[in-house]
Amino acid sequence: MYGIQVSEFGSEDVLVHTELVVPQPGTGQVRVRMRAAGVNPADTYVRSGTYEFFRPELPYTPGFDGAGVVDQVGAGVDTVKPGDRVFVAAQGTPGCTGTYAELAVVDAIAVHPLPAGLSFAQGAAVGIxxxxxxxxxxxxxxxxxxxxxxxxxxxxxxxxxxxxxxxxxxxxxxxxxxxxxxxxxxxxxxxxxxxxxxxxxxxxxxxxxxxxxxxxxxxxxxxxxxxxxxxxxxxxxxxxxxxxxxxxxxxxxxxxxxxxxxxxxxxxxNATPAEKADALAGVAAHLRDGALAPIVVDTLPLREAAAAHRRVLEQGTRGKLVLIPE
Ligand SMILES: NC(=O)c1ccc[n+]([C@@H]2O[C@H](COP(=O)([O-])OP(=O)(O)OC[C@H]3O[C@@H](n4cnc5c(N)ncnc54)[C@H](OP(=O)(O)O)[C@@H]3O)[C@@H](O)[C@H]2O)c1
Incomplete structure (x- = not known):
């Protein structure tokens, strides 16, 4: 499968679109076939290697947010099943292999049902x-x-x-x-x-x-x-x-x-697990009742992750920028 890999911290040029090993879900984990990945300013800070909250081990695949279809579940997961449409909100969870890829393994706690009326791109705009x-x-x-x-x-x-x-x-x-x-x-x-x-x-x-x-x-x-x-x-x-x-x-x-x-x-x-769960429950309820309708400004092919990282820091923002795996 293809995805983005970062082998050294630095500018957007370190975001390389390449073939990656297919990740396998462990106990309590879910593998999602990503149909969209959300691009957040924080992704650029992590990539620079100077972000005070998170410095991943190299090499790594970026991305905390995304949406797609459950592909496989590990032992002990009964909250979702293969074929379910989901959004991923993996910031702060330890098991995420990175959403800038065709397949991502994440902890089950980071995987949530995507309401039927929402597109995958909208689902990728939910998390952070x-x-x-x-x-x-x-x-x-x-x-x-x-x-x-x-x-x-x-x-x-x-x-x-x-x-x-x-x-x-x-x-x-x-x-x-x-x-x-x-x-x-x-x-x-x-x-x-x-x-x-x-x-x-x-x-x-x-x-x-x-x-x-x-x-x-x-x-x-x-x-x-x-x-x-x-x-x-x-x-x-x-x-x-x-x-x-x-x-x-x-x-x-x-x-x-x-x-x-x-x-x-x-x-x-700094959000505690209880605060995260409270926020996600509130967000999910408003996704269902329609009060929250995620706004996507533009989609780019996943291989253009470097351009997306440049654009997400530019003035003149209008909603969310999302990457689509080809
Ligand atoms: N503390 C946290 O945990 C946390 C979590 C998420 C995000 N953030 C940070 O919060 C900021 C916004 O995140 P985002 O995802 O919404 O980024 P974004 O999609 O890039 O949006 C940036 C926003 O800032 C506005 N902006 C630009 N210049 C401004 C100015 N002089 N005064 C007021 N607003 C201005 C932009 O408006 P125009 O483009 O229309 O000028 C746009 O609305 C980023 O710095 C991000 O790193 C922090």
């Missing part, structure tokens, strides 16, 4: 993006119905699904995107207003929209650029959840005093 969105809104910010949440960076994998989930929870959602196409998706996902985070005055507009009070919750995808500014517009006693940050910034702690703000970090890698 939707579980992160759930954790940010409900486990970290403890968002309540009727509260206003600003999703600063709502047009990407995490942001669009956070918009859908917050809308379904009865919150008033304001999102941001840097392109008109991204803004359209954010609006369609349930945001009442969409701001352009590429324009200098967008946070003044946020203050105006919220009648000067500011949002109670901000879910932040680019804290290295926005954290200080977020605190100037946050409601008093509000919460900011840092989901993404790719650098440092000058920060005035007094702003957090003035607002009595809670600044909450989020790392999916």
């Amino acid at each position: 993006p939707c579980v992160t969105a759930w954790r940010a809104l409900f486990q970290r910010a403890r968002l309540q119905p009727g509260e206003t949440v600003f999703i600063h960076g709502a047009s990407g994998g995490v942001g669009l699904h956070a918009t859908q989930l917050a809308h379904a929870a009865g919150a008033v959602v304001i999102g941001s995107a840097s392109t008109p196409a991204g803004a359209d998706l954010v609006r369609a996902a349930g945001a009442a207003h969409v701001l352009d985070h590429g324009s200098a005055g967008h946070l003044d507009e946020l203050t105006r929209i919220t009648d000067g009070r500011g949002p109670s919750v901000i879910i932040e995808m680019a804290a290295h650029l926005n954290l200080e500014k977020d605190l100037t517009v946050l409601a008093t006693a509000g919460r900011v959840v840092i989901v993404g940050s790719r650098g440092s910034l000058d920060f005035t702690p007094r702003l957090a005093m003035v607002k009595e703000a809670a600044i909450l970090g989020l790392a999916l890698w």
Whole structure:
């Protein structure tokens, strides 16, 4: 079978499409014939070899997320059977051989039924993006119905699904995107207003929209650029959840005093098994009732994984990027 192999950490060029040994499921494991693999920014950090949470042994096949059909189950697995359509959410589980391949072996706990109305590409968009969105809104910010949440960076994998989930929870959602196409998706996902985070005055507009009070919750995808500014517009006693940050910034702690703000970090890698199960149960329920409809921006052939890694870090994101094994 074919898949992507990384034999040394480095740039996108280390992603090599090659023939791989067929992995065999052990006790408690499932082999899935992958029909789609989700590309997450974290995949690029792992590939670089400098990601503080995870440094795989070389060589390895990337990918935590995907969807496909169960091909074979190991001893002791009774949650799925061969032929079942499933999505894979394997981040943080030890047994995953990597979803960027025609076949992947994963622990049974990482394999979930894919509702009939969803495509494999949509299933590949569920794992990290939707579980992160759930954790940010409900486990970290403890968002309540009727509260206003600003999703600063709502047009990407995490942001669009956070918009859908917050809308379904009865919150008033304001999102941001840097392109008109991204803004359209954010609006369609349930945001009442969409701001352009590429324009200098967008946070003044946020203050105006919220009648000067500011949002109670901000879910932040680019804290290295926005954290200080977020605190100037946050409601008093509000919460900011840092989901993404790719650098440092000058920060005035007094702003957090003035607002009595809670600044909450989020790392999916710190979620306990119970928190993961809670998030996945919530996500799965909303996949079934339709409140959560994963948004895929584009698909690329698996052999173009290097191009996908370049694109996932570019500005102008509109939903999720997915790789399809040929
Ligand atoms: N902490 C964790 O455990 C965890 C888990 C998952 C993801 N993350 C991180 O969270 C971030 C988002 O992940 P993702 O999968 O949604 O990535 P993605 O699909 O690439 O989306 C990135 C989002 O950030 C937005 N953005 C770009 N510049 C921005 C700015 N100046 N201000 C506000 N937003 C801006 C993009 O909007 P435009 O493209 O429209 O400009 C887009 O909506 C990444 O940094 C990722 O590494 C962290």
